[in-house]
Amino acid sequence: MPHVTDYLQFVLAPQMLNGLALGVSVILVALGLTIIFGLLDVINMSHGEYYAIGAFGALALALAGVNYWLLIVLVPVLMVPLGVLVERFLIRRVYHGADRHVSTLLLTFGLALIFEDLLKIIFGPNTHRPENPIRGATEVLGVLIPTYRLFLIAIGAAVIVAVALVVYRTRLGAMVRAAAYDSNMAASLGVRIGWVYSGAFAFGVALAGLAGVLLAPVYSVFPTMGRDFILMAFTVVIVGGMGSIWGVVIAGIALTQVQAIASLIISPVWADPIVFGVMVLVLMFRPQGLFGRLGHA
């Protein structure tokens, strides 16, 4: 059966590996989204724009001569003050209203409009692409895979593990989870809720910025890029269970694999409706997602 093995090796295997690289990209964007939701209960509609700001930040700093490897650390750090400012001066103002889900969602939606326009004013409408720091391809199972994508899978895995360790294994993470579970109780135990909230929002924003740096060489950089991953990221967060870190990882990989394999069989124009269909079905029958929420499970 040379045909079948050929197909498995040269079509299906690379397809799944590509899907994995895409899955890691989606997870990187979705991680911040799920942390912000899990802790602050905020549907951050401007999350895609933080991803774009991170990518443009990397582009600008790279042009100024900053080394790429330094950017991976520098850009997320620079995103932190932005996150703190947005949380302190905008989100917190509506946070204690009756419909905080609605008002924070609307607020971040308005922010997304403004950020996108600002990026266009500063950088112009055209596409840019930072130089790929790792060129060339590596042979995996007899098929060439770009080395940068393999690096992306590796660093993505490292980031995911690091985030999980911070959230589940450190004192800081314990404070965060306590605040997510019951903010009044946590406050009475001496947790400074205000700082936890600012910190968690900024952490999510920094993760989006990191995703921007890492993905810029692969997906290029332009003002409306924030819209790209956000739908997929939302879907992953919902399917995985809003606020669940492992849920995001598993849903991210599963959904991108479904997409990758489905695109071999059906016309890819139906990939989007299928992914949204999965989202709607999960919302209908298991709205809490496959895994529980942060602090609750």
Add this chain to the structure above:
Amino acid sequence: MRDRLEISMQANHGLFAALVTAGLIFGAVASATGDVFYLRLATEALILGGLALSVDILLGFTGLLSLGQALYFGIGAYVSALVLRAAPDFWLAIGAATGAALVAGIVGGLIANRVRGVYFALITFGMAQIVARVVYNTRELGASDGLIGVPVLEIPLGPVSFSADDPLGFFLLTFVIIGLLYGAVAYLLSTPFGRVIVALKANESRVPYLGYSAWAARMAAYVVAALVAGIAGALYPMLRGFVSPELMFFASSGNALIMVVVGGVGTLVGALYGAVVLTVLKSVIGSLTEHHLIVVGGIFIAAILFMPKGLMGLVRPAMMRWLLARAEARAPRSGAVRRTTQ
């Protein structure tokens, strides 16, 4: 007995009367000066106001945020366009669009009303995305190009008949239809059943104890909202002569949301004011600067932060105080004005 909800509705009706007056004066003056564009722009604003009204029924009264209300607007618009291309008949198009919106609203309601809160927002968003994508990929529906060639309609209204091309005539007709939709929704909310819908927002878990089904109330509100959006949508191709998938996209739903927030959530009439303000604003600043997104986004954020009841919040409290005082003066002995609801 007069209560807070009734007083609140009276204030809305006062503001609606003001809108009608302003609309009539505008119509008279515009047609006297031979204007075409602003009349048609105002007509579009009212049509979009219908979509905003539909968002406000859910957001303002049941507390459910729909991020995909443009779905029903789009269904109304596409059905109306398809009917008009085949048989240019006003009532047939409105009837078919209403029927389609009813069916779609029931199906969508059965899906969406399984969940609440943010999940409701996301499920409505997902449904709208799916349908918009399907339309976008379906060649029979014009795919990404949409459908042009919706004929200029001759609208028979009893003894008179006029063309949809007549800017004043179609403006007035749209005004009447949107006014009827507003009136019908306001009436519905004042009936005992409507009060159950309002009670959902205040405290859903108590509703069953009063002997009502929360699910049925939410479902009813959802279907009514779908109908309102669908009927408004049916008017769109009559005005513009075409439909395109963008009418169903998130940008469309998002715009309606901005209109409601700027106008004032939970006031119904605020949705119409918001639609007029935003449509005119976009037309004007769009010509002045290419960065209109910043302006619109800024106004939107400012409304959320500083005007929790939108533009209506600026005038309505004073009106309500006056109406309350009047009601108390008229019924001094019963002391029956309940200030507790809401």
Add this chain to the structure above:
Amino acid sequence: MSHHAIKAAGATVLAALFATTALAQDGPIRIGVVTPISGTYAGIAQQVTWGLELAAKEVNAAGGIAGRQIELIYEDSEANPAVAVQKAEKLFAVENVDFLTGTVNSGATLAVGQVAERAGKLIATTVSFADSITGDKCSPNVFRVNARAGQQSAALAAWLKQQKPGSKVYYLGPDYEMGRSTVAAFRSNAEAVGAESVGEVFAPLDSKDYSQYFGALRAARPDVLYTSVAGNDTVRLFTQMDEFGVSQNLTILGASGTVTSQNIGAIGDAAEGFITGVGYSTLIDSPENREFVEKFRAANGADPDLYGADSYGLIYAYKAAVEKAGSTDSEAVRMALEGLEWQTPQGVKTIRAGDHQAVQPMYVVQVRGGQFTIADRIAGEDAIGADACERF
């Protein structure tokens, strides 16, 4: 105040608001530009704007059109037909423009064309490729001065026949009308010259990752890939094909909007060897073009691409037509535009009366060293294809 007085006062106020309208015959000629200044196509809108501005400046400096200056009035279509239609109505009714251009996506061109038809005005697109605009959905009020999908494909197929006879071709297009129209046009042209089609795929617009289509692409083992993605999508497709080594031993052909001066920088080396059939290249060796490129660079600090060049040429077509007609009246200008021959940077263009499509020489252009070098030239008549318009 009496009822009449109120009405009169109101009328004065509104008249002041509405009245930029009444224009003397010797006032400027107003041309409306409805173009997607914001959104996905903003880069194309920028070229359109640059081309129109440059031509208008030149014409105005040389005394205008029949002694009248040109005034360009811009509106943002947000790449949304519903917005484009509203803005077009504003330009026609309030700004009282004599002519309108700038639409990019075919949905907007078709919808705005209908508005123009109902308002008794004329529009021209300088960008939309979809054959339907001057084909089965043609309108007596719509002109197209750029090359449509069919013309581009005819040029490319002529090259394919000569250089790669009997190739196996795979097609990858974006799933909107412009994309489908270009793939369909090239497919029929390629098959007509003996190429074998081995598969096609349509990817959603704004796809992030094309690597998921590489499996099917590899499995079909084509020698030639034809694509009609554009803008950001090309940057991603080409760099990802390069990363994955898919472009090795594969000749990549494409639509004329696939690689342009806006995205060639971002694509970098991955654009090397790309071939397209196009109505314009900066390297067209004629005195008119050299002068145009020089002026365009001086004014905008960037190279013109086909959109910039076609938009520049449109102003001269309109000038010639108005001067021939002796007025800006739509009926008279339409008659003058039908069959018009005029000089553009890419040579002489003619507007075919039967479908309002410009006939022009087509070029087969290959990217070498980051430059669009000309590989072949096909005479306008050989590329134009049949007149499929039945409405006029």
